[in-house]
Amino acid sequence: xxxxxxxxxxxxxxxxxxxxxxxxxxxxxxxxxxxxxxxxxxxxxxxxxxxxxxxxxxxxxxxxxxxxxxxxxxxxxxxxxxxxxxxxxxxxxxxxxxxxxxxxxxxxxxxxxxxxxxxxxxxxxxxxxxxxxxxxxxxxxxxxxxxxxxxxxxxxxxxxxxxxxxxxxxxxxxxxxxxxxxxxxxxxxxxxxxxxxxxxxxxxxxxxxxxxxxxxxxxxxxxxxxxxxxxxxxxxxxxxxxxxxxxxxxxxxxxxxxxxxxxxxxxxxxxxxxxxxxxxxxxxxxxxxxxxxxxxxxxxxxxxxxxxxxxxxxxxxxxxxxxxxxxxxxxxxxxxxxx
Amino acid sequence: xxxxxxxxxxxxxxxxxxxxxxxxxxxxxxxxxxxxxxxxxxxxxxxxxxxxxxxxxxxxxxxxxxxxxxxxxxxxxxxxxxxxxxxxxxxxxxxxxxxxxxxxxxxxxxxxxxxxxxxxxxxxxxxxxxxxxxxxxxxxxxxxxxxxxxxxxxxxxxxxxxxxxxxxxxxxxxxxxxxxxxxxxxxxxxxxxxxxxxxxxxxxxxxxxxxxxxxxxxxxxxxxxxxxxxxxxxxxxxxxxxxxxxxxxxxxxxxxxxxxxxxxxxxxx
Numbered sequence: 001x002x003x004x005x006x007x008x009x010x011x012x013x014x015x016x017x018x019x020x021x022x023x024x025x026x027x028x029x030x031x032x033x034x035x036x037x038x039x040x041x042x043x044x045x046x047x048x049x050x051x052x053x054x055x056x057x058x059x060x061x062x063x064x065x066x067x068x069x070x071x072x073x074x075x076x077x078x079x080x081x082x083x084x085x086x087x088x089x090x091x092x093x094x095x096x097x098x099x100x101x102x103x104x105x106x107x108x109x110x111x112x113x114x115x116x117x118x119x120x121x122x123x124x125x126x127x128x129x130x131x132x133x134x135x136x137x138x139x140x141x142x143x144x145x146x147x148x149x150x151x152x153x154x155x156x157x158x159x160x161x162x163x164x165x166x167x168x169x170x171x172x173x174x175x176x177x178x179x180x181x182x183x184x185x186x187x188x189x190x191x192x193x194x195x196x197x198x199x200x201x202x203x204x205x206x207x208x209x210x211x212x213x214x215x216x217x218x219x220x221x222x223x224x225x226x227x228x229x230x231x232x233x234x235x236x237x238x239x240x241x242x243x244x245x246x247x248x249x250x251x252x253x254x255x256x257x258x259x260x261x262x263x264x265x266x267x268x269x270x271x272x273x274x275x276x277x278x279x280x281x282x283x284x285x286x287x288x289x290x291x292x293x294x295x296x297x298x299x300x301x302x303x304x305x306x307x308x309x310x311x312x313x314x315x316x317x318x319x320x321x322x323x324x325x326x327x328x329x330x331x332x333x334x335x336x337x338x339x
Numbered sequence: 340x341x342x343x344x345x346x347x348x349x350x351x352x353x354x355x356x357x358x359x360x361x362x363x364x365x366x367x368x369x370x371x372x373x374x375x376x377x378x379x380x381x382x383x384x385x386x387x388x389x390x391x392x393x394x395x396x397x398x399x400x401x402x403x404x405x406x407x408x409x410x411x412x413x414x415x416x417x418x419x420x421x422x423x424x425x426x427x428x429x430x431x432x433x434x435x436x437x438x439x440x441x442x443x444x445x446x447x448x449x450x451x452x453x454x455x456x457x458x459x460x461x462x463x464x465x466x467x468x469x470x471x472x473x474x475x476x477x478x479x480x481x482x483x484x485x486x487x488x489x490x491x492x493x494x495x496x497x498x499x500x501x502x503x504x505x506x507x508x509x510x511x512x513x514x515x516x517x518x519x520x521x522x523x524x525x526x527x528x529x530x531x532x533x534x535x536x537x538x539x540x541x542x543x544x545x546x547x548x549x550x551x552x553x554x555x556x557x558x559x560x561x562x563x564x565x566x567x568x569x570x571x572x573x574x575x576x577x578x579x580x581x582x583x584x585x586x587x588x589x590x591x592x593x594x595x596x597x598x599x600x601x602x603x604x605x606x607x608x
Contacts, residue, residue, distance in 0.1 A: 231429035235420045
């Protein structure tokens with residue numbers, strides 16, 4: 001038991017330190033060369049104003065957005081895998097990615113890309129509304145059917161997701177100018193990051209995440225099955241709404257600013273679980289840290305590897321993450337991660 | 340309601356309605372159950388006679404369409420899940436655990452309703468788990484991954500989890516089904532010891548009529564969702580009753596080694 005505690009603690013501090021280093025590195029690297037000395041000058045004497053603009057106005061919001069979305073996606077992924085008792089669960093399985101894409105496409109087709117709504121782009125606002133409405137629709141459909149089981153939530157999510165994706169395809173066909181924008185939006189990326197977005201994103205993800213941590217021990221017991229969990233004192237039915245609402249809040253804000261960034265929410269919890277074990281009390285915070293670290297690195301690669309061109313960050317997460325994850329699967333004994 | 344009884348259930352009716360996708364098939368009809376402290380109750384009956392459903396109704400996993408359940412005179416319908424968890428522990432037919440929890444983690448989950456949300460387990464929780472695990476002979480497995488245990492070891496760990504829950508009543512749904520014959524006897528010895536020492540009450544769904552006959556203090560015989568007989572096993576488990584209940588002819592032979600007879604199935608009718 002104590003060996004395990006030490007391992008969790010080491011993992012926690014390693015991830016936290018690595019995140020800090022990665023964030024500083026991400027501030028320094030980019031198409032314009034800046035060094036650690038420039039950053040130190042900025043912090044002590046004020047330094048060069050053009051360097052200040054690049055580091056604080058361009059890169060800082062982007063690095064913060066990467067960290068916060070990575071945190072939110074990975075934490076919700078971990079929650080969903082426990083909540084649905086399904087190792088394939090990821091944050092977008094309630095169809096919120098399609099809902100957000102639908103909302104964003106509507107805004108693009110209506111020509112609202114440059115319009116602002118309280119400082120937010122209309123595309124983001126529409127995407128957020130689309131994502132939230134989708135999760136509400138999924139919840140209502142799943143709750144009014146005959147079988148009120150979690151599988152129903154998943155199936156309703158898949159059905160509604162396909163339905164909305166069909167609309168997105170239609171928009172692409174019929175709006176010639178919008179195709180590229182819609183495609184680009186759905187690939188996901190942090191190119192549009194701004195401090196205004198960070199100010200909205202951070203509290204929403206923080207509130208959602210802290211709220212979800214509240215259910216850590218319930219999620220552990222849920223692994224024994226719903227009947228047993230109920231007999232051990234978990235209010236199985238009553239936890240559905242808060243868990244889904246908090247998760248949806250986190251995912252809706254993330255997806256509306258960054259588009260669909262896959263992989264992080266599915267794989268990071270599995271990677272963390274391999275080291276920390278399945279206890280959600282440690283799995284959730286560690287996944288949040290791991291997700292943040294992974295996204296900061298992925299975004300740094302996305303904007304530097306082919307600079308000045310930018311690679312969609314979702315492509316990076318999958319390109320880097322998939323082989324690593326397959327290696328983990330092959331390496332871990334006892335049947336691997338996905339039993 | 341009478342408070343001298345641990346649990347009373349009266350007039351339970353249950354059918355799987357629309358929410359289960361069933362066509363209102365009636366599973367339980369006017370079932371009455373009265374449980375006293377410190378006894379082993381067996382529930383026997385053919386497949387589909389409603390044994391599991393009865394167990395699930397008693398711990399409120401399923402809510403009966405009509406009927407009332409009281410624990411020490413308190414209506415169970417008004418209790419929170421954690422209040423029910425302090426009175427009733429439940430062992431399902433089979434436990435499948437998705438992630439690689441250790442045996443210790445699993446047993447500690449028995450204390451779920453005792454530990455508040457962000458608190459860590461107390462010395463008392465740890466002690467309760469350790470005692471339960473030692474009683475069940477699984478203390479040595481505590482650091483093992485639950486999913487690597489054998490079927491018999493798993494059932495004993497789950498029993499330890501139920502005991503760690505420290506309840507007045509244990510509901511065991513076919514606890515012996517996946518056990519070999521030695522493990523069946525060990526399991527029943529643990530139960531017997533538990534009843535003797537802690538005066539808990541155990542209700543077990545049992546398929547092996549001989550074991551029900553030898554070990555239980557009281558038997559409920561279910562057939563088509565109704566209690567067709569109840570009482571001490573020597574009175575209830577008779578050749579005629581088994582013929583009526585299971586549709587088989589049996590011989591009940593004198594047992595040279597024990598007081599109670601041995602039941603040998605002969606043929607189906």
